[in-house]
Amino acid sequence: MRIGVFVCHCGSNIEGTVDTATVAKASLDFPEVVYATDTMYACSEPGQDGIIQAIKDKNLTGVVVASCTPRMHEPTFRKAVERAGLNRFMFEMANIREHVSWIGRDREANTNKSVDLVRIAVEKLRRDAPLIPSKFSVNKRVMVIGGGVAGIQAALDCADGGLEVVLVERESSIGGKMAKLDKTFPTVDCSSCILGPKMVDVAQHPNITLHAYAEVDSIGGYVGNFQVQVKKRATYVDWELCTGCGACMEKCPSKKNPDAFNEKIGPCTSINIPFPQAIPKKAVIDPTTCRQFVKGKCGVCAKVCPTKAIRYDMTDEIVTEDVGAIVAATGYDLFDISKVTEYGGGRYPDVITGLQYERLLSASGPTGGHIKRPSDGKEPKNVVFIQCVGSRDKSLDRPYCSGFCCMYTAKQTILTKDHIPDSQSYVFYMDIRSPGKMYDEFTRRAMEEYGARYIRGRVAMVYPKGDKMIVRGADTLAGTQVEIEADLVVLAAGAEAAKGAPQLAEKLRISYDKYGFFMESHPKLKPVETNTAGVYLAGSCQGPKDIPQSVGQGSAAAAKVLALFSKDMLESDPQISRVDIKRCVGCGKCIMTCPFKAIKEVEFRGQKKAEVIETVCQGCGICTSTCPQGAIQLSHFTDNQILAEVNALCQS
Amino acid sequence: MSEAIAYYPGCSGLGTSKEYDTSTRAVCAALGLSLVDIPDWSCCGSSPAHTKDHVLSAALAARNLQLVSDMGLKAAATPCPSCLTNLRTANHRCEAAPFKAKVDKLLDDPYAGGVNAVSVLQALTEMVGLDAVKSAVRTPLKGLKVACYYGCIMNRPPELMAFDDCENPMAMDNILAAMGAEVVPFPLKVECCGASYGIPRPDVVAKLSGKLLDVAQSVGADMVAVACPLCQMNLDLRQGQINRAGGTNYRMPVPYFTQLMAVALNIADEDIGFGKLCVDPRPVLSKALAVAD
Ligand SMILES: Cc1cc2nc3c(=O)[nH]c(=O)nc-3n(C[C@H](O)[C@H](O)[C@H](O)COP(=O)(O)OP(=O)(O)OC[C@H]3O[C@@H](n4cnc5c(N)ncnc54)[C@H](O)[C@@H]3O)c2cc1C
Ligand code: SF4
Ligand code: SF4
Numbered sequence: 001m002r003i004g005v006f007v008c009h010c011g012s013n014i015e016g017t018v019d020t021a022t023v024a025k026a027s028l029d030f031p032e033v034v035y036a037t038d039t040m041y042a043c044s045e046p047g048q049d050g051i052i053q054a055i056k057d058k059n060l061t062g063v064v065v066a067s068c069t070p071r072m073h074e075p076t077f078r079k080a081v082e083r084a085g086l087n088r089f090m091f092e093m094a095n096i097r098e099h100v101s102w103i104g105r106d107r108e109a110n111t112n113k114s115v116d117l118v119r120i121a122v123e124k125l126r127r128d129a130p131l132i133p134s135k136f137s138v139n140k141r142v143m144v145i146g147g148g149v150a151g152i153q154a155a156l157d158c159a160d161g162g163l164e165v166v167l168v169e170r171e172s173s174i175g176g177k178m179a180k181l182d183k184t185f186p187t188v189d190c191s192s193c194i195l196g197p198k199m200v201d202v203a204q205h206p207n208i209t210l211h212a213y214a215e216v217d218s219i220g221g222y223v224g225n226f227q228v229q230v231k232k233r234a235t236y237v238d239w240e241l242c243t244g245c246g247a248c249m250e251k252c253p254s255k256k257n258p259d260a261f262n263e264k265i266g267p268c269t270s271i272n273i274p275f276p277q278a279i280p281k282k283a284v285i286d287p288t289t290c291r292q293f294v295k296g297k298c299g300v301c302a303k304v305c306p307t308k309a310i311r312y313d314m315t316d317e318i319v320t321e322d323v324g325a326i327v328a329a330t331g332y333d334l335f336d337i338s339k340v341t342e343y344g345g346g347r348y349p350d351v352i353t354g355l356q357y358e359r360l361l362s363a364s365g366p367t368g369g370h371i372k373r374p375s376d377g378k379e380p381k382n383v384v385f386i387q388c389v390g391s392r393d394k395s396l397d398r399p400y401c402s403g404f405c406c407m408y409t410a411k412q413t414i415l416t417k418d419h420i421p422d423s424q425s426y427v428f429y430m431d432i433r434s435p436g437k438m439y440d441e442f443t444r445r446a447m448e449e450y451g452a453r454y455i456r457g458r459v460a461m462v463y464p465k466g467d468k469m470i471v472r473g474a475d476t477l478a479g480t481q482v483e484i485e486a487d488l489v490v491l492a493a494g495a496e497a498a499k500g501a502p503q504l505a506e507k508l509r510i511s512y513d514k515y516g517f518f519m520e521s522h523p524k525l526k527p528v529e530t531n532t533a534g535v536y537l538a539g540s541c542q543g544p545k546d547i548p549q550s551v552g553q554g555s556a557a558a559a560k561v562l563a564l565f566s567k568d569m570l571e572s573d574p575q576i577s578r579v580d581i582k583r584c585v586g587c588g589k590c591i592m593t594c595p596f597k598a599i600k601e602v603e604f605r606g607q608k609k610a611e612v613i614e615t616v617c618q619g620c621g622i623c624t625s626t627c628p629q630g631a632i633q634l635s636h637f638t639d640n641q642i643l644a645e646v647n648a649l650c651q652s
Numbered sequence: 653m654s655e656a657i658a659y660y661p662g663c664s665g666l667g668t669s670k671e672y673d674t675s676t677r678a679v680c681a682a683l684g685l686s687l688v689d690i691p692d693w694s695c696c697g698s699s700p701a702h703t704k705d706h707v708l709s710a711a712l713a714a715r716n717l718q719l720v721s722d723m724g725l726k727a728a729a730t731p732c733p734s735c736l737t738n739l740r741t742a743n744h745r746c747e748a749a750p751f752k753a754k755v756d757k758l759l760d761d762p763y764a765g766g767v768n769a770v771s772v773l774q775a776l777t778e779m780v781g782l783d784a785v786k787s788a789v790r791t792p793l794k795g796l797k798v799a800c801y802y803g804c805i806m807n808r809p810p811e812l813m814a815f816d817d818c819e820n821p822m823a824m825d826n827i828l829a830a831m832g833a834e835v836v837p838f839p840l841k842v843e844c845c846g847a848s849y850g851i852p853r854p855d856v857v858a859k860l861s862g863k864l865l866d867v868a869q870s871v872g873a874d875m876v877a878v879a880c881p882l883c884q885m886n887l888d889l890r891q892g893q894i895n896r897a898g899g900t901n902y903r904m905p906v907p908y909f910t911q912l913m914a915v916a917l918n919i920a921d922e923d924i925g926f927g928k929l930c931v932d933p934r935p936v937l938s939k940a941l942a943v944a945d
Binding site: 461 | 817818837839840867870
């Protein structure tokens, strides 16, 4: 082999604390190294050209680049050596930035360590062999999980791009939180008027199949070829027959159940269509309150339904969908305000969440759009808003900012003044975060034109006195304590990961942070990708986002799917395990340990053997360390290669 | 129930709040929780010592904790939240070796550590349990509307006290409800009564304690049950001052929760000690119980 070594300065990143020229010179002593040099920016165009030129001029058959992390530039350099005519696996990288220059300041020690790392890379490279990826076909259908505004946008963009889309929504209608909002900042336009048409588009699009009231049960397969089992929960209504006429709701005698769509501040019937613009507009029976289920007798809805759609004996159903890519858009949930015991949410009826307030403001809400407080139905005059409840609060394990609460609180003060002109709003805030387009202007308008009184400080406690709520807090600008007699207290509850998000992430094999939000592949450069090929993110499942951001991400995820599907065949990664059939004794230990179920048992000349399913194997290498015979080897990371690396290190 | 726990009455337990002490002892005896007196216990280092010198204050507390250890016991119960704070703070501070070394220097017998301090309220909740409390009731407190007032330090700071919710504690509510009383939701249950400001700034106490009585009355309470000798004093003994300062006319009984428990457990009057309170709860109590009959 004829090996070339390129030691990168990375500007002053590496050169500042590593003598790269000395590293290059030392490399010339390693076996089979015929050429070594240092280079300013190996990843730049001249840097790559230099590598290519050297391969040609010096007849190199393998290349080592000592530079930054392979996570950043391994693909870059692999492509470069490929352009020069080598196999892309005849390349090794030594990380002398993150592992050396960034962590130590001693130039001599750093230089020595860099030499060691290059020596290791050379020994590995000497045992590398060309690997050829195989190709497999792509199923150009996409699944979108979650039908909030982000999921709707992703589904519509994919469908408009000609893809077949399967949309899975856990509630009985799509729309997510946005469907519950009254108006939207910063334009104060009607939420359902802008969302409604999009929801109808979903229903009418010939390319979209909607599974509402459904959840993902399990996911198998890999990019291009996922198999997803979707559990369609029993609705007890045959949706083929239901026309959404609502006759059942009118007659259902069980009317006092907390309405989930109205955030439990209004009642609903046991058979229910959540809201007038619901998509699909179909009825669902809640068996925990329905008299037919609880008491065994009623049957009113079955009697009144003109299309005979009621099915009390319905059961959950599993359907399998084959898709090539998945977009997760499962959104967020609200922080449970009853955990902040000093504010009494959950104990006092007139302490409510911002989302409940949206329902009170909404014309389709439980009060017909009249602001009435839950305790006695009176119109409130003094409304106190408390921001950051369950946000930016370490003591509640919610140190992050929920992003949209500053803005929606400002919106709600404006709407309050519109609804009740002689009302006064007070807002307790920590600081106002409104960096979007027209956002700062909006919060100023709330204060200056609508007279909302902003008080900078935390509220210590909220308690009832007579029919008022006393809100006691600090005004940290005036340096005083304040006490306000409120008729209604609205808590800007922070955003949390949607219920069940970590479980779904595990099914999708994507990472999630300690709060349950899904992790993007790179926070800056790959914001909608995940570390699992073919799985993308949209909206606030990844962290709190407002509507414009969620929609933008929905479209971005769709673009990624369309780009992925622009190829008919995908290449599989050849860095996978292979079984040496002569050595394999068929013990099956690898089958048991593989977390991806990538190994199956086969018969070979009457004997049991293991076989790796190429497209499923993720190259994690667990099987190779399990196999008692050493019969499974991970290509590009064989036992020989790793031992050579260790030996090289021990020599120094 | 034969579990034993060391008993630390605190200085006020033998003086200003004798009735808290006697009712506590009687109630625990009736419920089978055996309180063992700590021989030769001394001041816990509360108010005066801890405002002056943390090491001295911790040493006073540690001396008592070590006495408990000498008794072969692992835990001590105290009725007084202020003693409790100081005993727990000492334990917490002594986790740091340099601090503990300073404390041990002041002690004849260095503190070996590992003695937990709990409130009587916590001991009753955790060692006796609500079910046992409930089944011991002889005269249910039916018809009595009680506001439970915990004071501001019984559950705070939460990391240190590690018992019940620090903003909306329920232990006393649950116990008195088990005794048959109607506990009214009392939103100010952890508000400050003014504490020792009663001496330098009686006006502050009149305002803060006045607010407590005001809200207790507005939620329909017949009486305010307390668990702290100082709170009791501010709300009960100073009710006259409060009334004069605010032009109000409260006559709200402020018994210790253990006294109310003692009534429900049919304990002898001399152990209950209602006569020691300024506003006598007996008329309101007997009226409520009679109406319920
Ligand atoms: C009170 C309030 C007012 C607001 N006002 C505004 C405003 O005026 N302007 C603005 O820009 N933003 C506003 N927001 C923010 C706005 O709600 C979000 O930006 C937006 O809803 C995010 O959309 P999404 O699709 O990411 O998530 P969501 O709306 O949460 O949608 C997620 C969807 O996924 C479904 N789902 C969850 N888990 C699963 C699962 N496992 N399987 C299947 N389906 C699942 C859910 O049922 C839901 O339908 C407000 C938020 C609040 C709380
Ligand atoms: S179930 Fe029947 S009655 Fe109810 S909405 Fe559907 S069609 Fe109408
Ligand atoms: S390398 Fe990992 S994924 Fe591949 S077969 Fe082995 S254990 Fe399974």
